[in-house]
Amino acid sequence: MRIGCIFVPQLALQAVLRRSPELRGAPVALTEAPLGRTGRPGRALVALASAEARRAGVRVGLTAAQAAAVCPGLTLCPRQAADTEAAEAALGDLGFAFASHVEREPGRVFIQVDDLGHLYPSEEALAQVIQQRALRMGLGVRVAIADRKGTARVATRARERAVVPPGRDAAFLAPLPLGVLGEPLPADLAQAFGRWGLGRVGAFATLPGADVGLRLGPPGARLHRVARAEDDEPFLPALPPDAIEEALALDYAVVELEPLAFVLRGLCDRLLARLACRSLACMGITLRLALETRAFDVREVNLAAPTRDVGPLLQLVRLELSRRPPDAGIVGVLVVARPARVRGAQLDFLRPAGPAPDRLAATIAKLAALVGPENVGAPRAEDTWREEAVGMAPFAPPGDPPASPATAAHVMSMRRFRPPEEIEVMLGPEGPAALRGKATTARVTVAAGPYRLSGEWWRQNDANDESGFSRDYWDVHASDGALYRLHHDRIGDRWYLDGYYD
Amino acid sequence: MGLPLELLSEALSAKLIPASRLEHEPRRARLSTGVPALDGQLGGGWPAASLAELCGRRSAGRTSILNATLAAAIAREQAVALIDTAGAFDPRSAQAAGVALNRLLWIRLGRTESTTRLGLQAADILIAAGGFGLVVLDFGEQTPRAPTAAWLRLRHTAERQGTTALVVALARTAGATATTAVVLQDARPRFVAEGGPLLAAMETRAAVERALGVFPAPANEQGQRVSNDTEPGAARLSFCAQPALRTA
Numbered sequence: 001m002r003i004g005c006i007f008v009p010q011l012a013l014q015a016v017l018r019r020s021p022e023l024r025g026a027p028v029a030l031t032e033a034p035l036g037r038t039g040r041p042g043r044a045l046v047a048l049a050s051a052e053a054r055r056a057g058v059r060v061g062l063t064a065a066q067a068a069a070v071c072p073g074l075t076l077c078p079r080q081a082a083d084t085e086a087a088e089a090a091l092g093d094l095g096f097a098f099a100s101h102v103e104r105e106p107g108r109v110f111i112q113v114d115d116l117g118h119l120y121p122s123e124e125a126l127a128q129v130i131q132q133r134a135l136r137m138g139l140g141v142r143v144a145i146a147d148r149k150g151t152a153r154v155a156t157r158a159r160e161r162a163v164v165p166p167g168r169d170a171a172f173l174a175p176l177p178l179g180v181l182g183e184p185l186p187a188d189l190a191q192a193f194g195r196w197g198l199g200r201v202g203a204f205a206t207l208p209g210a211d212v213g214l215r216l217g218p219p220g221a222r223l224h225r226v227a228r229a230e231d232d233e234p235f236l237p238a239l240p241p242d243a244i245e246e247a248l249a250l251d252y253a254v255v256e257l258e259p260l261a262f263v264l265r266g267l268c269d270r271l272l273a274r275l276a277c278r279s280l281a282c283m284g285i286t287l288r289l290a291l292e293t294r295a296f297d298v299r300e301v302n303l304a305a306p307t308r309d310v311g312p313l314l315q316l317v318r319l320e321l322s323r324r325p326p327d328a329g330i331v332g333v334l335v336v337a338r339p340a341r342v343r344g345a346q347l348d349f350l351r352p353a354g355p356a357p358d359r360l361a362a363t364i365a366k367l368a369a370l371v372g373p374e375n376v377g378a379p380r381a382e383d384t385w386r387e388e389a390v391g392m393a394p395f396a397p398p399g400d401p402p403a404s405p406a407t408a409a410h411v412m413s414m415r416r417f418r419p420p421e422e423i424e425v426m427l428g429p430e431g432p433a434a435l436r437g438k439a440t441t442a443r444v445t446v447a448a449g450p451y452r453l454s455g456e457w458w459r460q461n462d463a464n465d466e467s468g469f470s471r472d473y474w475d476v477h478a479s480d481g482a483l484y485r486l487h488h489d490r491i492g493d494r495w496y497l498d499g500y501y502d
Numbered sequence: 503m504g505l506p507l508e509l510l511s512e513a514l515s516a517k518l519i520p521a522s523r524l525e526h527e528p529r530r531a532r533l534s535t536g537v538p539a540l541d542g543q544l545g546g547g548w549p550a551a552s553l554a555e556l557c558g559r560r561s562a563g564r565t566s567i568l569n570a571t572l573a574a575a576i577a578r579e580q581a582v583a584l585i586d587t588a589g590a591f592d593p594r595s596a597q598a599a600g601v602a603l604n605r606l607l608w609i610r611l612g613r614t615e616s617t618t619r620l621g622l623q624a625a626d627i628l629i630a631a632g633g634f635g636l637v638v639l640d641f642g643e644q645t646p647r648a649p650t651a652a653w654l655r656l657r658h659t660a661e662r663q664g665t666t667a668l669v670v671a672l673a674r675t676a677g678a679t680a681t682t683a684v685v686l687q688d689a690r691p692r693f694v695a696e697g698g699p700l701l702a703a704m705e706t707r708a709a710v711e712r713a714l715g716v717f718p719a720p721a722n723e724q725g726q727r728v729s730n731d732t733e734p735g736a737a738r739l740s741f742c743a744q745p746a747l748r749t750a
Contacts, residue, residue: 366627370623
């Protein structure tokens with residue numbers, strides 16, 4: 001079995017750089033404050049430092065003040081569990097982007113690569129593609145492919161990218177320094193190796209296994225098996241997690257929408273990149289905002305169709321937050337994606353090519369973000385005698401051809417005022433003689449009607465505002481040249497302009 | 503050693519065609535308006551993959567032509583969308599005109615302050631997505647004010663994606679960027695007497711103010727084509743009332 005190992009060196013630091021990509025290339029140090037004797041956090045100490053910071057003299061264990069003095073341009077970031085967890089999850093998604101069998105352990109994943117030979121010209125090319133994909137997700141990874149898990153793990157400690165040919169694990173390990181067998185090597189074992197004058201893995205592998213186990217105990221025996229490429233550590237794949245989420249704890253409370261939108265863009269970007277890794281799209285998100293008041297504000301944002309485009313998603317989140325702003329400043333954000341599978345559809349060869357289903361879904365999502373989800377869809381005539389009633393249904397055109405061709409008869413259509421405009425009407429012997437409204441004032445030249453329409457009388461005593469209606473409709477030709485349709489509400493004794501024939 | 507100019511001219515004359523003798527632009531595919539009389543004026547309908555305008559005041563007949571166009575496009579299995587900036591679309595009369603409502607993508611903007619901008623943005627998103635045969639941008643009673651660049655962008659996107667973008671407004675607004683412009687005028691209703699007056703039909707006059715590339719350009723005395731831009735024409739159209747709306 002061929003096993004690939006993907007390892008993220010300095011995961012906690014890379015998690016910060018993934019969250020804040022603008023810090024890449026700058027000296028950055030990760031600090032953590034160990035708990036003191038009283039149980040309170042002590043002084044912040046440097047836990048990890050980027051290569052740039054290390055070149056400037058920053059070392060692990062320095063206090064934040066000392067590190068800042070050594071390297072004036074240093075950016076100090078406190079270690080956040082949410083960042084590391086998100087980076088770990090992203091690493092898992094990276095594994096699932098390439099293989100269906102993935103085993104996870106802190107800072108690295110193992111994937112079974114036997115069946116990937118059909119997709120990539122060589123294992124070297126596969127390793128290269130994994131590294132490129134990881135970079136797009138904001139992670140710099142090391143990749144090794146070998147026959148055994150132990151060898152692949154050790155190889156990622158020694159090389160940026162390593163492909164160990166089949167059956168050559170022991171030969172690959174032999175020239176490596178003994179330090180790569182552990183992360184780091186236990187102090188007692190390192191001392192023992194020093195006393196014995198051992199420097200290379202190959203030298204350690206030549207020692208008799210039984211004697212090594214007797215002198216160094218089980219940890220030493222296990223390392224010895226790894227060094228001889230005889231380890232029997234099983235490959236234990238796990239299912240991908242159902243929830244795909246990204247979280248961020250903010251340094252200070254955010255009370256305005258714009259800074260929050262900036263934070264959300266980064267979170268959504270990373271979330272969608274992870275979904276894309278698993279060939280999924282986003283159907284909506286759950287937004288959990290941690291407030292200053294220690295309360296949580298949870299919002300559901302639904303998309304009209306699955307998408308991998310961050311624009312519409314962000315636009316809908318902004319709409320939701322501006323419609324109902326949170327009660328207090330926000331100190332933490334958690335975004336959980338609702339994944340959905342996008343399926344391709346086979347188009348008909350003999351019919352005009354319509355919009356591709358996945359692009360149509362993305363387009364509807366964009367439009368919904370622009371004008372509101374309730375304003376995009378297919379019109380629906382409601383089952384009522386109220387002429388102005390209109391509904392909106394999700395746009396899902398049927399696959400079969402239209403039932404009948406266009407009618408040859410050309411009928412007049414109406415253009416409606418929504419809501420109907422209340423007007424004053426001067427009545428003559430033949431019906432309406434003049435109209436006066438906010439935007440319409442005209443003399444009536446011909447009036448046809450009345451056409452009485454009533455219904456929904458059973459709603460007269462309804463608890464809600466809906467009630468029955470009884471109306472007299474008129475078609476009138478006015479002096480402004482328009483052909484209006486208006487009605488007299490017989491219950492409320494008011495006149496309304498419904499629209500005009502056009 | 504150079505060739506004499508006369509000889510060069512003779513040698514090239516067989517290969518070169520003067521601009522005056524160039525063939526007319528090949529006819530574009532057409533999207534029927536659903537009204538044969540208007541189709542006749544437009545050389546078969548709205549030009550496909552272009553920007554067209556349909557203008558007129560209240561009750562001039564724009565919506566009737568619009569619904570007929572939507573019905574015709576749907577009958578030909580085209581994907582159609584309507585951007586309704588005023589929220590004035592009436593599904594019942596559209597259905598009566600033959601529009602299959604479940605095949606129409608309706609985007610209503612309602613009463614917002616920036617309907618022109620939003621409408622153009624929505625049209626751009628729809629057309630750029632590709633696959634739509636007809637996208638209608640209905641400004642209702644407005645004459646939208648947008649920079650020429652916005653109309654040019656819309657036209658170029660429509661040309662690229664093979665979509666007919668139809669702008670419905672009170673008056674012409676896209677100017678020279680529109681390939682076709684139809685203005686409706688002199689509309690009058692027809693009432694019949696059946697006990698009292700009864701609305702029977704509406705007649706209107708559709709004037710084709712611009713139809714780029716539709717008609718063969720006229721030639722002058724020397725046989726040179728002088729223009730191929732417009733050939734003004736007009737048609738009288740008639741639309742009958744819907745019996746469903748007359749409830750006695």
